[in-house]
Amino acid sequence: DAGITQSPRHKVTETGTPVTLRCHQTENHRYMYWYRQDPGHGLRLIHYSYGVKDTDKGEVSDGYSVSRSKTEDFLLTLESATSSQTSVYFCAISPSGRGNGELFFGEGSRLTVL
Amino acid sequence: GQQVMQIPQYQHVQEGEDFTTYCNSSTTLSNIQWYKQRPGGHPVFLIQLVKSGEVKKQKRLTFQFGEAKKNSSLHITATQTTDVGTYFCAGDYGGSQGNLIFGKGTKLSVKP
Numbered sequence: 001d002a003g004i005t006q007s008p009r010h011k012v013t014e015t016g017t018p019v020t021l022r023c024h025q026t027e028n029h030r031y032m033y034w035y036r037q038d039p040g041h042g043l044r045l046i047h048y049s050y051g052v053k054d055t056d057k058g059e060v061s062d063g064y065s066v067s068r069s070k071t072e073d074f075l076l077t078l079e080s081a082t083s084s085q086t087s088v089y090f091c092a093i094s095p096s097g098r099g100n101g102e103l104f105f106g107e108g109s110r111l112t113v114l
Numbered sequence: 115g116q117q118v119m120q121i122p123q124y125q126h127v128q129e130g131e132d133f134t135t136y137c138n139s140s141t142t143l144s145n146i147q148w149y150k151q152r153p154g155g156h157p158v159f160l161i162q163l164v165k166s167g168e169v170k171k172q173k174r175l176t177f178q179f180g181e182a183k184k185n186s187s188l189h190i191t192a193t194q195t196t197d198v199g200t201y202f203c204a205g206d207y208g209g210s211q212g213n214l215i216f217g218k219g220t221k222l223s224v225k226p
Contacts, residue, residue, distance in 0.1 A: 042120075042202060042218040043157065059115075090156060102147060103155040103204075103214070 003027050004106035012112045019078040021109045023091030025071075031043050031094035033103065034058075034066065034069065037085040049074055081113045085096040116141060118205040120217030128225050133190040135220035137203035143185050144208035146179055146186045151219070152199040160188075 001108040003026035013019055023032060034046040035058075045058030047066040055066050063085060067075045078085055088110050120137045137146065145164040146149050149157040161170055163179035163186060170177045176189045190197055200219040207213050 040218065043204075043216040045214070101204055102158060102159040103149075103157075108156050 001079075003022040004093055004104065006109045008109060009107065010110045012114065013081055014114050015082055019081050019111065019113075021076045021089055021091075021111070023074045023076070025074075025092050027080045027093075027095070028071050029093045029095050030053060030071075030097060031101075032068065033092040033094070034064075034074065034076045035092060035105075036060065037108075038087050046076065046089075047069050062102060064095075081111075083098060083113050085111065086113045087111060116205070116207050116213075116215050118203060118215050118217040120203055120220060122220055124221045124223075126225065127193050128224045130192050130197060133193050133197070133222055134187055135222075136185065136202050137188050137205070137217050138185045139143075139205050140184070140206075141207065142183050144183075144206045145181065146206065147204040147214070148186075148188055149202045149216075151198050151202065157202060165172075172226065189219060190222075193222070195224050195226055196223060198224050200205075 005024045007022045031050055033048040035043045037043050044060045046060055046064050047055055047058055049068045052068055065077045085114045088106050088108050093108040094101045094103055118137055118139050143212040145162055147162045150160055153159045161177050166183050167177040167181045174191045178187045200221045202219045203217045205215045
């Protein structure tokens with residue numbers, strides 16, 4: 001196991017409310033990622049981080065922000081959740097130390113926005 | 115933008131039959147990765163192919179990377195019910211750190 005913990009695992013919220021998902025790793029890997037998975041779209045990159053306070057946007061970053069104040073934690077925030085952000089969110093790490101090395105995923109966080 | 119096309123979207127097979135999923139890119143890939151996701155689970159890394167024409171085997175799974183490094187395939191020989199899940203390819207186009215593009219996956223069901 002890659003030592004990745006996501007929380008919460010399930011959340012139901014209402015449109016317009018803020019939501020923060022947390023990804024915690026135990027092994028101090030440099031690269032961390034947030035993906036969303038939707039039927040018919042596969043996995044799409046939201047944001048990624050290549051170090052403390054170093055983050056960059058992915059393919060579907062609109063409506064999301066991230067923060068990484070410690071190596072082990074990567075937070076994904078939806079400032080004002082919308083129904084289109086109902087999805088399963090996966091955090092991933094890259095143990096190889098390369099930006100595009102193999103990824104190890106967390107268990108996922110299922111978010112429902114009503 | 116860069117896209118990795120994966121076919122078929124679904125495949126239903128009888129246990130014991132073979133299965134193949136294909137990925138294609140319009141531009142050259144630096145490398146390609148394959149992942150498996152069991153129903154209700156998370157994607158799990160299977161393998162990475164880097165060299166042109168590379169072929170790698172993992173038991174009943176055979177992975178190939180095309181000569182032009184634009185396509186790849188995963189072939190499962192004699193499927194078992196444990197093979198059920200969605201198989202994703204992910205293309206690395208090189209360059210920036212966040213440039214891994216996933217195909218939409220092939221969902222495999224196996225009838226015992």
